[in-house]
Amino acid sequence: MHHLYQIQAQIITNPIPSVEPNRIAVKLIGVCAAHGNMRHGELIFTHYLTSPNIFVCNALLKAFAQNNDWRSTVCYFNYQLVLPNAPDPDEYTFTSVLKACAGLAQAAEGEKIHSLVTKYGCESNLYVKNSLIDLYFKVGCFGIAQKLFDEMDVRDVVTWNTLVSGYCLSGHIDKAKGVFETMAEKTLVSWSTMISGYAKVGNLEEARRLFEEMPERNVVCWNAMIAGYAQNEKYADAINMFRRMQQEGGLAPNDVTSVSVLSACAHLGALDWGKWIDRYIRRKKMELGLSLGNALADMYAKCGCITEARRVFDKMQERDVISWSIIIAGLAMHGNANEAFGCFKEMIAHSVKPNEITFMGLLTACTHAGLVDKGLDYFHMMAPAYDIVPKIEHYGCVVDLLSRAGRLDEAEKLINSMSIKPNVIVWGALLGGCRKYKDAERGERVVHRILELDSEHSGSYVYLSNIYTSMGKFKDAARCRLRMRDNGVMKLPGCSWIEVDNTVYEFFMGDRSHPQSEKIYLMIKELRLKMKLAGYKPKTDIVVHSIDEEEKEDALSVHSEKLAIAFGLISTSEGTTIRIVKNLRVCNDCHDATKIISKIVRREIIVRDRSRFHHFKDGRCSCNDYW
DNA sequence: GTAGGGTTAG
Numbered sequence: 001m002h003h004l005y006q007i008q009a010q011i012i013t014n015p016i017p018s019v020e021p022n023r024i025a026v027k028l029i030g031v032c033a034a035h036g037n038m039r040h041g042e043l044i045f046t047h048y049l050t051s052p053n054i055f056v057c058n059a060l061l062k063a064f065a066q067n068n069d070w071r072s073t074v075c076y077f078n079y080q081l082v083l084p085n086a087p088d089p090d091e092y093t094f095t096s097v098l099k100a101c102a103g104l105a106q107a108a109e110g111e112k113i114h115s116l117v118t119k120y121g122c123e124s125n126l127y128v129k130n131s132l133i134d135l136y137f138k139v140g141c142f143g144i145a146q147k148l149f150d151e152m153d154v155r156d157v158v159t160w161n162t163l164v165s166g167y168c169l170s171g172h173i174d175k176a177k178g179v180f181e182t183m184a185e186k187t188l189v190s191w192s193t194m195i196s197g198y199a200k201v202g203n204l205e206e207a208r209r210l211f212e213e214m215p216e217r218n219v220v221c222w223n224a225m226i227a228g229y230a231q232n233e234k235y236a237d238a239i240n241m242f243r244r245m246q247q248e249g250g251l252a253p254n255d256v257t258s259v260s261v262l263s264a265c266a267h268l269g270a271l272d273w274g275k276w277i278d279r280y281i282r283r284k285k286m287e288l289g290l291s292l293g294n295a296l297a298d299m300y301a302k303c304g305c306i307t308e309a310r311r312v313f314d315k316m317q318e319r320d321v322i323s324w325s326i327i328i329a330g331l332a333m334h335g336n337a338n339e340a341f342g343c344f345k346e347m348i349a350h351s352v353k354p355n356e357i358t359f360m361g362l363l364t365a366c367t368h369a370g371l372v373d374k375g376l377d378y379f380h381m382m383a384p385a386y387d388i389v390p391k392i393e394h395y396g397c398v399v400d401l402l403s404r405a406g407r408l409d410e411a412e413k414l415i416n417s418m419s420i421k422p423n424v425i426v427w428g429a430l431l432g433g434c435r436k437y438k439d440a441e442r443g444e445r446v447v448h449r450i451l452e453l454d455s456e457h458s459g460s461y462v463y464l465s466n467i468y469t470s471m472g473k474f475k476d477a478a479r480c481r482l483r484m485r486d487n488g489v490m491k492l493p494g495c496s497w498i499e500v501d502n503t504v505y506e507f508f509m510g511d512r513s514h515p516q517s518e519k520i521y522l523m524i525k526e527l528r529l530k531m532k533l534a535g536y537k538p539k540t541d542i543v544v545h546s547i548d549e550e551e552k553e554d555a556l557s558v559h560s561e562k563l564a565i566a567f568g569l570i571s572t573s574e575g576t577t578i579r580i581v582k583n584l585r586v587c588n589d590c591h592d593a594t595k596i597i598s599k600i601v602r603r604e605i606i607v608r609d610r611s612r613f614h615h616f617k618d619g620r621c622s623c624n625d626y627w
Numbered sequence: 628g629t630a631g632g633g634t635t636a637g
Contacts, residue, residue, distance in 0.1 A: 095628055130628045161629040168630095192630035223631035230632090259632040266633095294633040325634045357635050364636075396636035425637050432637080459637085585637085610637070 025049055026059040033063035036289065038072070054087035061096035065103075073100035074109060081116075089116065091125040098131035107139040130158050137166030161189050168197030188214075192221040199228025204237075219251050227260040230267075236504060238264040239273060253280070255292050262295040269581035269608050271303040272502050288315060294322050301330025304579055304606045304613055319350070325358045332365035333612045335622055340365040341374075356388050363397035367404065368612050370626050375401045396425045403433025408442060424454045431463060440467050458484070458491045496560040497581045500571050507563040514567065523566040524558070527597060536596050538589055559590050561607060569601060577604040585610045585627070595619050 025044055032041030045052065045060050057080055064073040077097040080086045094117050101110045114132060122128050129152060136145035149163055160183050167176035180194050191214040198207035211225050222245045229238035242261045245251060258277050265274035278296060286292065293316040300309035313319070313327045324347040331340035344362060347354065359382055366375030379398050382388045395418055402411035411430050415422050427450045434443035444467070447460045461484035468477035494509045505514065514520060561582050568578040586609040598605045599619035607614045615622035
């Protein structure tokens, strides 16, 4: 980048008489675009050129379009139209601006440009036609796109690819497949388009089949496959694909690959892999742009390293709403509510406008710290101050906030006053409060509302049966459980992960499938003995189905996180921090047990559950038992 | 000109 400034300075102080300034500007803008520094490219255009010609105008538009800055592309195009001495747009101009319009999915603007294409006689150009087809697909006008395609006398492979991509984007995957199969010539782009098309509709088997079948592969199709897995919650598959890419592909992962893999790591809590990518990024000196920086910060936050997340965030050159939202949500997950609020203030000071997701972060920060009124303040601030209409997720959070604090009346009133139809999650949050504060009457009412919406809501059945049991209505409780079984209701099985030596091990409740299972159970037995000596009493009252005390205790001791912790203890060296990720919320008993275990074995144990992080150390937890 | 990427309640 440095030499660019030198060249530029030289031109300004010492213009080369024989060279037209526009020619130099075209080159400079090209360099700026390649470096992603369009602020500078814009400067060259606006400040150092007295009479830009068509070449330099096109170079600018192309540069913006290349950097996905579609708004600027359209903006400068419109500017060119109204400027008195500006050159007329040509087919190069239109390809750039049509791409930008497609990116913005602006139908009205697109139609306006289409008419200009005709006016300036560029409609017979193949590039322009291909761009028009793409545009019409992206604004949802399949009919017009197909008609333009049908009317063409000459089509190239890009024309066909555009058609396939258009049908994929609009969800007409079968139509896309039909076109794809009739194509005489297929390029890497054709295959990648189909692969990502299948991935987008969740058909990973078909995506994979095409991937295995294709004659050659580049980074993009590997990325499409990895991203497909990551976006369909098959995070382990995404990472496995990434491993395979390195083993057999002979291709270097790029920033897009890293973003997908980091997202998978974040979801799995696979810190070792995440750190590996971080080192890779540094080794390859990849630029920490918005996407990559955000993905990296989010990975660290979700893997329990909030300090590291903050370090990445601070190092980023540019930060957008997403960056701020990630860091706020990260702090919230770790229970650092005040820091999250501080970050929000900082964000506003940097004049970044918060979005709905930012507020989710703030609200969860309040939930995890039990700051009810602060949460209500944020909730009521959204619409008037920031023009964000609260969505069902925000209501869910606030109902949760009120319910946990025992303000059940307010919570129920809020639900009944909602302009959106409350869903199972909102009611479920209230049900949680009813359980905690033993409000059986309200609880029954809520259960009925939930079962109206979802007859397979396992939590409701379990709750109802517990209520009946505690009231001594054993027959009702039994009937409830029977109904649950008859409806085929299954509780989501508890599952925990632990990463040891770059491998993610998965444990289910009562799991005995692990090769070291015997050792694990021996460890649990030993721990249970030591815990008893330390005065720990299992909280057996939460176990519904068994009667026998001994049996209840057994059921508790094989919760998946206990298995994962036991495995962690036998397979890592003394003093190492143990990191567990869990798909459900950690139960009361496991929470107590883990606190004591951390003291007995003198280890820090970090558990990420469904909603937050618990840092167990020396018999205490960072959540202060509020979760 | 056509393919691949980041944040969202329980």
